[in-house]
Amino acid sequence: MYDVAVIGAGPAGASAAIFLAKAGQKTLVIDNGRSVTRRALIKNHYGVMEITGPAMVDLGKEHAKMLGADVISAQVTNVTKSGDHFDLATDQDAYQASHVILATGLYTDLIEQIGVRTKPGTEPRIKTVVDATLEGKTSIEGIWAAGTVAGVSMHTIITAGDGAKVAVNLLSEIKGERYVDHDVFKSEQ
Numbered sequence: 711m712y713d714v715a716v717i718g719a720g721p722a723g724a725s726a727a728i729f730l731a732k733a734g735q736k737t738l739v740i741d742n743g744r745s746v747t748r749r750a751l752i753k754n755h756y757g758v759m760e761i762t763g764p765a766m767v768d769l770g771k772e773h774a775k776m777l778g779a780d781v782i783s784a785q786v787t788n789v790t791k792s793g794d795h796f797d798l799a800t801d802q803d804a805y806q807a808s809h810v811i812l813a814t815g816l817y818t819d820l821i822e823q824i825g826v827r828t829k830p831g832t833e834p835r836i837k838t839v840v841d842a843t844l845e846g847k848t849s850i851e852g853i854w855a856a857g858t859v860a861g862v863s864m865h866t867i868i869t870a871g872d873g874a875k876v877a878v879n880l881l882s883e884i885k886g887e888r889y890v891d892h893d894v895f896k897s898e899q
């Protein structure tokens with residue numbers, strides 16, 4: 711049983727998983743390897759002069775793993791509520807999680823299948839997005855959405871930031887108070 715299952719390991723999903731795993735949540739990331747970010751050459755991500763899309767996606771997954779997340783390659787085929795948790799079916803194994811974050815990028819087929827409410831997208835070439843609150847909550851309690859599929863501007867700094875935002879909001883709900891993750895640099899002086 712996982713605390714949180716993140717579907718999608720592009721900038722949004724991996725960033726959410728980094729915050730969740732670092733906060734001690736048992737975190738599962740499931741990705742089917744179809745990130746659009748793999749087609750990008752990124753020169754506008756704060757703090758990074760230039761990075762290829764494949765390098766960014768691989769680094770994101772490694773970072774989440776290093777902090778304790780389980781990252782697996784699979785296609786999620788269904789998500790169903792079962793009492794106080796969700797059952798996730800994939801083309802390989804089945805998993806259980808208390809919370810789910812949808813970070814599926816351009817793909818809304820699974821989302822529409824499981825009955826999460828969607829709406830027309832407003833960003834260029836994005837037809838459909840999840841109808842999520844500003845916090846990232848969807849129409850199904852316990853399922854959240856982040857990144858391109860949640861309708862934010864399609865840039866890595868923004869989708870990654872949105873994944874982090876949604877993770878912080880979910881962590882705040884789990885912990886019952888606003889969550890902050892700050893590590894402090896001690897200068898020598």
Ligand SMILES: Cc1cc2nc3c(=O)[nH]c(=O)nc-3n(C[C@H](O)[C@H](O)[C@H](O)COP(=O)(O)OP(=O)(O)OC[C@H]3O[C@@H](n4cnc5c(N)ncnc54)[C@H](O)[C@@H]3O)c2cc1C
Pocket residue numbers: 717718719720721722723740741742743744745746747748749750751752753754755784785786787813814815816817820856857858859863864865866867869
């Ligand atoms: C050609 C190109 C160039 C770009 N250049 C730039 C740039 O220079 N600068 C910039 O900031 N942005 C750029 N972008 C945009 C950037 O890649 C995206 O905005 C952003 O990274 C999308 O992040 P995401 O996590 O929302 O989606 P994605 O990175 O697409 O990740 C979604 C993940 O979910 C997975 N997934 C979906 N459904 C399932 C399922 N059912 N089961 C398992 N996994 C699933 C997908 O395989 C994918 O890995 C570019 C995009 C393209 C296409």
